[in-house]
Amino acid sequence: MPSPSAAEFETHRVYLTSVAYRMLGNRAEAEDAVQEAWLRYAQQTEEIRDARGWLTTVTARICLDQLNSARVRRAAYPGQWLPAYVVDPDAGPAELAERADQVSVALLVVMERLTPEQRVALVLHDAFAVPFEEVATVLDTTPAAARQHASRARRAIADGGIRHTAGPAEQRRVLTAFLVAAQSGDVHALAAVLAPDVVAISDGGGVVRTAINAIGGAEKVARFYAGLLGHKLVGVTDMKVDPVLVNGDAAMLLRGTRADGQPLLAVLTVAVDEGRITGLFNQQNPEKVLLGDL
Numbered sequence: 001m002p003s004p005s006a007a008e009f010e011t012h013r014v015y016l017t018s019v020a021y022r023m024l025g026n027r028a029e030a031e032d033a034v035q036e037a038w039l040r041y042a043q044q045t046e047e048i049r050d051a052r053g054w055l056t057t058v059t060a061r062i063c064l065d066q067l068n069s070a071r072v073r074r075a076a077y078p079g080q081w082l083p084a085y086v087v088d089p090d091a092g093p094a095e096l097a098e099r100a101d102q103v104s105v106a107l108l109v110v111m112e113r114l115t116p117e118q119r120v121a122l123v124l125h126d127a128f129a130v131p132f133e134e135v136a137t138v139l140d141t142t143p144a145a146a147r148q149h150a151s152r153a154r155r156a157i158a159d160g161g162i163r164h165t166a167g168p169a170e171q172r173r174v175l176t177a178f179l180v181a182a183q184s185g186d187v188h189a190l191a192a193v194l195a196p197d198v199v200a201i202s203d204g205g206g207v208v209r210t211a212i213n214a215i216g217g218a219e220k221v222a223r224f225y226a227g228l229l230g231h232k233l234v235g236v237t238d239m240k241v242d243p244v245l246v247n248g249d250a251a252m253l254l255r256g257t258r259a260d261g262q263p264l265l266a267v268l269t270v271a272v273d274e275g276r277i278t279g280l281f282n283q284q285n286p287e288k289v290l291l292g293d294l
Contacts, residue, residue: 009038012052016059022123023063024070025083025108027290033062056130060120060138067116074112078206080214082281083108084288085267087253090243102248103127106271106279109201110160114153117141121149122157161197162279164271171250171272172243178270178277179241179252182229190222195276200224205285221280236264253291265289 013034020030037059041048048054074081083105111119117139124130124138125146135146166174174193181189200221204210215221239256246269256264265286271279283289 006042008051009041009055012055015052016055019056019123019128020059020063022103022108022111022127023060023119024066025112026288027084027086029066029084030063033059033066036062053134056124056128057134057138060124064116064120064138067119071116078204079210079212080201080203081112082201082203082283082285082288083112084290085246085251085269085283086290087251087267088245090245090250104164104247104249104271105269105281106162106164106249107157108247109279109281110157110162111153113160114156115149118149118153118156121146122153125150126154162199162271163195163273164278165274166272168245168248168250170275171270174272174275174277175250175252175268175270176243178225179229179268182225185226187219187222187226190226191218193275193277194218194221195273195278198276198278198280200280200282202282203285203288205287207286208284210282210284225280239264 016034016037017027017030020033021027024030024033037055040058041051041055085105111122114122120138121132121135124135125132132143132146132150135150136143139146139149141149178190178193181193196218197216198218198221200211200215202210211224215224236256236258239254242253242255244251244253244267246267249269251267251269254264254266254268258264265284267283267289269281269283270277271281
C-alpha cells in the first residue's frame with residue numbers, strides 16, 4: 001500500500017490554501033490550516049484513493065473548527081474587523097488576469113456575517129464545486145441541510161449591501177478620484193464618488209486609533225474622510241501614497257511618520273458598483289498587513 005506522498009500533497013497545496021483562505025479570511029491562518037492537513041495526511045496508514053477530495057474534507061473541517069473558535073475571539077475584538085491584507089505591487093493587465101479568481105475584501109467582509117456552517121457550505125459548493133453530499137460529510141449533517149446552509153449564505157450575501165462589480169481599472173479610477181477629493185478636503189467632490197448607502201469600515205485592532213464603529217451614508221463618510229485625509233493628513237511627514245493590489249483588487253498604500261514619531265501604515269481598499277464606491281475598507285492594524293515585495 002503506498003504511503004502518503006509529500007510530493008503529491010504539494011500539488012494540492014495552492015488549491016487547499018485557496019479553500020482555507022476563503023473560509024478564514026486570513027492568509028497566515030489558512031496556511032496553518034493547510035499545514036495541519038498535511039500532518040494528518042502524513043500520519044495516515046490507510047490507503048487514500050482520492051487525495052484531493054480527502055484533503056479538501058480535512059482542510060474544511062479544520063477551518064470549521066477555527067471559525068467556531070473565531071466567533072468567540074471576534075466578539076471581543078476591539079472595534080471593527082477586516083480580513084488580513086496581503087499587499088502586492090500594482091500590476092499590468094496580464095498579471096491582473098491571472099489573479100481574477102481571487103476573493104475580494106468586500107466579499108470577505110460580507111461573509112463574516114455568515115455562520116461557520118454557511119460559510120463552509122458556500123465556499124465548498126459555490127467556489128469549488130464540491131457536491132453537497134461531500135459538504136454534508138464535512139458539516140456532519142445531511143445533504144439537504146448542507147444545501148440549505150449554502151442557500152441562506154447566498155441570500156445573506158445578496159442582502160449584504162456592499163455591491164462590487166467593477167474591474168481593477170474602474171476601481172483604480174474611482175479610488176484615485178476619492179483620494180484626490182479627500183486630500184483636498186472637498187466634501188462635495190467626495191460625496192460625488194460615493195453611493196448613497198456606502199459603508200466605511202476601519203480596523204485598528206486596538207493597536208491604532210481609528211473609528212470604532214462602521215460609518216454609513218455618503219455625507220457622513222465624505223465628512224469623515226475629508227477630516228481624516230484632508231491636506232495629506234495633518235501632522236504626518238514623509239507621506240507616500242502608492243497604488244497596490246489586495247486580493248487582485250485596486251488599493252492604496254499610505255505610509256508616513258506621525259507627529260508622535262510612530263509610523264503610519266494604512267491600506268485602503270474599495271468596493272465599486274456603477275462608478276461609485278459602496279464600501280471603503282481601511283486596514284490599519286499592522287499585524288494584519290503583509291507588504292510582500294513592497
